[in-house]
Amino acid sequence: MDAHETDRTRADLLTRRLAVLTGALVLAAAGAAHAGDGPVVGAGACQVIRFCVSAGTGGRTAGSGGQAGGTQTSSNHSKLTCRYTKLVPKPPAAWPGWNGADPAKNDVYLAECSDGALDNPDGFVIVPIGQDPAPQVDPQELARRAVDSMTLLGPDIASPRTAGTYTVGVPMWMWVNRSAETYGPNTATASAGGITVTATATVSKIVWRMGDGSSVTCSGPGTPYQASEGMAESPTCGHVYAQTSAGTATGTYPVSATSTWTIDWQGGGQSGRVTEVRQTSEQVAVGEIQVVR
Numbered sequence: 001m002d003a004h005e006t007d008r009t010r011a012d013l014l015t016r017r018l019a020v021l022t023g024a025l026v027l028a029a030a031g032a033a034h035a036g037d038g039p040v041v042g043a044g045a046c047q048v049i050r051f052c053v054s055a056g057t058g059g060r061t062a063g064s065g066g067q068a069g070g071t072q073t074s075s076n077h078s079k080l081t082c083r084y085t086k087l088v089p090k091p092p093a094a095w096p097g098w099n100g101a102d103p104a105k106n107d108v109y110l111a112e113c114s115d116g117a118l119d120n121p122d123g124f125v126i127v128p129i130g131q132d133p134a135p136q137v138d139p140q141e142l143a144r145r146a147v148d149s150m151t152l153l154g155p156d157i158a159s160p161r162t163a164g165t166y167t168v169g170v171p172m173w174m175w176v177n178r179s180a181e182t183y184g185p186n187t188a189t190a191s192a193g194g195i196t197v198t199a200t201a202t203v204s205k206i207v208w209r210m211g212d213g214s215s216v217t218c219s220g221p222g223t224p225y226q227a228s229e230g231m232a233e234s235p236t237c238g239h240v241y242a243q244t245s246a247g248t249a250t251g252t253y254p255v256s257a258t259s260t261w262t263i264d265w266q267g268g269g270q271s272g273r274v275t276e277v278r279q280t281s282e283q284v285a286v287g288e289i290q291v292v293r
Contacts, residue, residue: 082113084133101126109133137193139268145190146199147263154280155206155257156182161282168241168288173234174208175222183221197267204262210239211253245286252283
């Protein structure tokens with residue numbers, strides 16, 4: 001099929017859709033558009049019809065008295081691609097599709113949305129004169145895209161570790177290693193429709209569940225232990241076990257660290273905050289000092 005046959009086929013398809021969607025009784029073939037680039041819709045010669053149109057594949061349309069709106073493409077919120085074709089002239093004021101909108105202040109576009117095929121029309125879109133018919137970009141949706149593009153992981157636990165040695169009654173210091181993926185800050189952007197949103201994620205707290213029924217909430221990454229601290233308790237994040245883990249099924253306590261990522265975003269004249277949680281776990285053995293008599 002050559003290019004002219006493809007244009008004629010698409011014009012016929014568009015004409016049939018308009019006939020169905022507008023409830024037309026008769027849609028004349030007269031007044032077809034001249035060849036050119038991009039689909040247009042214009043006035044046709046009608047005999048008995050509520051709203052008369054003709055479909056073409058370019059240039060000016062006969063009887064329209066002007067250039068029909070150009071084709072625009074949008075894929076803001078889904079994988080579908082939408083083509084918006086302005087109807088020239090507009091449907092009459094009695095057209096039910098106006099649904100209360102003022103014909104003097106609005107334009108009508110035919111929306112064809114598909115995954116590449118031309119057989120999945122969405123119908124008509126009514127927008128104020130001069131406004132882009134494509135859906136407006138939602139900054140909150142862009143913020144979500146930015147967050148989804150980040151690599152946000154659970155805490156990188158430095159202490160306690162499975163290979164560590166821990167003792168009942170001795171203060172345990174808990175802390176995590178910091179990186180963009182495990183603690184932040186982690187920044188990403190997302191753009192669409194001329195709007196760019198920037199989101200920055202940082203861990204705001206870590207909740208430690210110690211496996212013995214207790215939990216500890218730490219507002220920071222914790223303080224690394226130094227031998228010079230002796231038996232002192234951690235100044236920022238710690239725990240003291242009262243019983244050994246010997247009586248558990250695995251001989252260890254299942255320790256988990258759950259981080260809350262606080263994500264602030266701004267762009268498109270808006271700003272907001274969302275949260276995400278991530279978790280990391282360790283198996284920790286806790287023994288007791290054996291006294292030899």
